[in-house]
Amino acid sequence: MPPRQHPDRTPAHPETVSHSDVSQSAGEILAYWTEQRMAEATPPDLRRPAPDDADPDAAHPGS
Amino acid sequence: MTRTKSLATSLLSLSAAAILALSAAGSATAAPAPAEDKSAPSVTGTAVESAGAADYWTADRMLTAVPADQRANRAVQRSLGLDRALVAKGAPTTVEPLAAKTPVLKAASESPVAHIGKIFFTQGGQNYVCSGNSVAATNKSTVSTAGHCLNEGPGAFVTNFVFVPAYNNGAAPYGKWAAKALYAPAQWTGQGNIQYDTGFAVVSPLNGRTLADTVGASGVQFNAARGLTYKAFGYPAASPFNGQTLKSCAGTATNDTVNPGGTTQGIPCDMTGGSSGGPWFVGSSSTGKQNSVNSYGYGQNSTKMYGPYWGTVIQQTYATAAAS
Numbered sequence: 137m138p139p140r141q142h143p144d145r146t147p148a149h150p151e152t153v154s155h156s157d158v159s160q161s162a163g164e165i166l167a168y169w170t171e172q173r174m175a176e177a178t179p180p181d182l183r184r185p186a187p188d189d190a191d192p193d194a195a196h197p198g199s
Numbered sequence: 200m201t202r203t204k205s206l207a208t209s210l211l212s213l214s215a216a217a218i219l220a221l222s223a224a225g226s227a228t229a230a231p232a233p234a235e236d237k238s239a240p241s242v243t244g245t246a247v248e249s250a251g252a253a254d255y256w257t258a259d260r261m262l263t264a265v266p267a268d269q270r271a272n273r274a275v276q277r278s279l280g281l282d283r284a285l286v287a288k289g290a291p292t293t294v295e296p297l298a299a300k301t302p303v304l305k306a307a308s309e310s311p312v313a314h315i316g317k318i319f320f321t322q323g324g325q326n327y328v329c330s331g332n333s334v335a336a337t338n339k340s341t342v343s344t345a346g347h348c349l350n351e352g353p354g355a356f357v358t359n360f361v362f363v364p365a366y367n368n369g370a371a372p373y374g375k376w377a378a379k380a381l382y383a384p385a386q387w388t389g390q391g392n393i394q395y396d397t398g399f400a401v402v403s404p405l406n407g408r409t410l411a412d413t414v415g416a417s418g419v420q421f422n423a424a425r426g427l428t429y430k431a432f433g434y435p436a437a438s439p440f441n442g443q444t445l446k447s448c449a450g451t452a453t454n455d456t457v458n459p460g461g462t463t464q465g466i467p468c469d470m471t472g473g474s475s476g477g478p479w480f481v482g483s484s485s486t487g488k489q490n491s492v493n494s495y496g497y498g499q500n501s502t503k504m505y506g507p508y509w510g511t512v513i514q515q516t517y518a519t520a521a522a523s
Contacts, residue, residue, distance in 0.1 A: 152512045153519045154389070155382040156356035162403040165377035168359045169319055171369070177319050177326035179436040179472030180347055184393075186457075186498030 306435060306446035306470045312485045313373065313414040315445060316364035317434045318348055318400075318476060320357040328442055330433040330477035331362050331400070334419050334489060336521030339411035342376070342400045343419075343517075344476030345492050346387035349378075349398040353391045356381045360400055364414045366434065368443045373414050376402035382520040384512050394461050396494040397513045398476075399520035420481060420488040421514035426452055429466050430483050431504060433474025433493050442473045448504060449483060455505055457497055464491070468504035479506050 158165075314333040319326065329348035334341050342362045350356050360378035363371045379402065384395040402410050410416070430449040436442025448468030455463050470477075470493065480487035491506030507513065 152385055153382060153516045154350075154385045155380055155519065155523075156350075158358075158360070158377075158379050158381065160358065160377075162377035162379065162405075165359050165361055166375055168321075169361055169375065173326055174319055174369075177328045179442065180322075180327050180329065180475060182345075182347075182472050182475045182493070182495045183499065183501060184495050184497050186501075 306440070306448050306468065306474075309432065309445040309447050311365040311367045311372070311445055312432065313365050314417055315432050315478060315485065316342075316362050316373075316414075317366035317442070318342075318344055319359070319361050319363070320348065321359040322351065322355075322357045326359075327357075328434065328436050328473050329475045330473065330493065332432075332478035332489060333362075333364060333410050333414050333416045334399075334517070334521075335411065335416040336517075338401060338521060338523060339409035339416065340402050340404070341416075341517075341521050342378075342402060342410070343478060343489060343492060344398050344400065345494055346383045346396040346398045347494075348476040349381045349400060350383045350388045351391075352383075352387045352396070353389050356383075356388075362400065362402055362410075364410070367445070374405045376405055376410055379403045380520070380523055382516050382523075384516050386512065393495060394463060394507055395512060396507050397492055397509065397516065399517055401520055401523050417478065417480070417485075418488045419509075419517060420490045421509045421517070422511065423481065423490050423509070425454075425464060425508070427481050427490070428452070428483065429479045429481060429490070429506075430485065430487065431466060431468060431470070431474075431477060431479045431491075431493055431506070432485060433470050433477025435470040436473025437471035440471055440473065446470055446474065452506075462508040462510070463494065463505045464508060465496075465503040465505040467502060468493075468496075469500075469502050470504055474504070 316331055316333075318329040318331045320329070321327070327348075329344055331342045331344035331348070334343045346352050348357070349360060360381060362376045362378070364373045364376070365371075378400040381398060381400050383398040384392075386392040386395040387398070404410075405413070428449070428451045430447055432445060432447045434442050434444070435446055440446065448466060448470055450466040450468070452464035452466050455461055455465055466479075474493045477493040478485075478489045479491035479493070481490050482488075490509055493504050494506050496502075496504055
């Protein structure tokens with residue numbers, strides 16, 4: 137299981153900005169990205185459901 | 200299966216109508232017209248269920264189909280002796296040609312830009328790709344991207360974050376820059392609010408040099424007017440793209456009318472996943488001030504790319520990262 141880095145609030149703008157100091161070294165991160173891993177990495181889905189794709193039950197919970 | 204219907208009656212003689220009928224599809228029929236009705240031409244049509252016809256034409260049947268010349272020859276023989284005046288009658292008429300309708304949108308191909316790059320990261324055990332840009336900062340080491348490219352929104356920050364400027368078909372001409380800190384608005388990390396889908400990574404030096412000294416860095420702009428014209432860049436990887444080269448879109452920003460309550464803006468763009476986090480530059484080139492990032496679209500064939508409005512909260516996030 138890879139490490140999960142949870143947000144910490146920063147002193148400068150504690151109400152608006154969160155940040156994470158990376159626990160891995162630069163060498164570890166660069167070593168992780170083998171040619172194969174870079175080739176197999178996939179895009180996150182940036183598509184939000186179109187209005188027509190909406191679940192009618194979800195849109196109208198009373199129906 | 201076909202259905203046949205007669206659409207009009209005839210001004211031609213019965214024999215001339217027969218010529219038209221015989222030259223039509225075999226199963227079509229023509230309703231004989233009263234000879235005295237000279238007000239409308241005779242037209243027959245047949246509604247065809249196209250799916251069946253398409254299935255019928257296997258490769259083998261298409262190869263063995265024979266020329267229809269003999270049928271044409273028979274029609275010529277039948278027409279001999281007919282009154283040509285009956286056929287060639289009416290005002291000269293032309294119908295203008297139609298150009299093939301090609302998709303208006305298509306992200307443009309770009310040569311690599313030194314300060315724009317591809318991002319790789321790990322989240323939930325999966326490796327992902329996004330896009331990013333080197334931005335001007337006191338630390339000379341700050342990369343802009345989408346919030347969802349460095350934090351689950353809401354949830355944990357990602358791991359193994361690396362920025363590859365000017366990535367091109369696997370080449371990394373300026374090296375790979377590992378992140379040492381990640382920043383995002385609390386509205387993104389805490390609530391996953393799409394209005395704040397922006398993040399900044401601070402990267403470690405590489406071979407003793409900073410990122411900005413190596414590839415340059417874009418100026419940034421906050422609290423700008425709405426409705427500006429932008430050029431957006433990214434490495435779309437989801438079909439029909441492959442994420443190996445830089446692409447761009449350009450256009451004037453408009454409000455999100457699907458979810459009109461927010462502050463995001465959209466430009467005409469069909470870039471897909473992988474372009475997330477790519478920079479929006481005010482104006483028409485990558486030398487403009489950066490003012491947003493690729494964030495989201497709607498549905499599977501979106502023709503608009505939306506980006507967050509860079510207001511005060513995102514400005515504070517940038518300032519915090521840039522000064523770290």
